[in-house]
Amino acid sequence: MKRFILACSLLLLLLISAGALAQDIDAAIRQQVNVFIDEWHDDAAHARAAYFDKMAKDGVYIGTDKTELWRRDDFKAWAKKYFERKSAWAFKRIERNVYVGADKHTIWFDELLDTSMGVCRASGVIYKTASGFEIKHYQLPIAVPNAVTAPVTKIIKDFEAKSAAT
Template identity: 65%
Template structure:
């Protein structure tokens, strides 16, 4: 029992060490930031490379509760936006990058300047022989705490309306 407890404690401490953001000046983090910034820029300019940067089995979760897609379904959904020559424009205000010890798995969180106001997102990437790929991305609208009750009430009212069903 003591060995199990000790192993659990060591495991928890090792997770804490993993949760520290990587040095923003490190070459790896600069490459990761450039990759994610380019991914966002691909969307802003409706470049098909946007979807190429996602893993084949990648997942994108948008701000609406119905927006959960695999890469190919997301690409299909986004066709009308990309056909216009410009889709959505996200600019990072801040990004924290984390990596596994072998640097093959990367996760990040970011604050974004968007047409919806400030959004938050998190992503998971992996390093492959061909470079990086985004395996999972989740976008959310950052709701300030002082207005959260009002936003929650608005959502509940909307969802209670017959048209929302």
């Protein structure tokens, strides 16, 4: 009986240790992802071409306009004029939530950003490869406060009706 209790105790200790190790790995990945995304935003703020290298070749970027849905290379071509300046755009993290999949390779996140457009709540999917992280999907919507949704929606509808008429 003593051996059984000892074996159960050791098994429980191993399970607790494994759980703590998994949490430490997730925390380390979250920290690495925060650095990676902060660097990505900093690349844009300083118009560095490395910005696009952080996106997967088949990566998708969805901007604030309903027409802005690009694969990486198309996005790079569209943004070329912005990256010829000293700063393309500057997004500063207010807060970010990072989630790590069970495979430790699939990561998704959401973030509040301070931008020239006001506060945006962006989200993305990152994949961890043997050579590092790559952004597979990023979406940048403008955060519209609920209290002003009706007038903003009306402005958009009026704009689209006018655009359709021309």
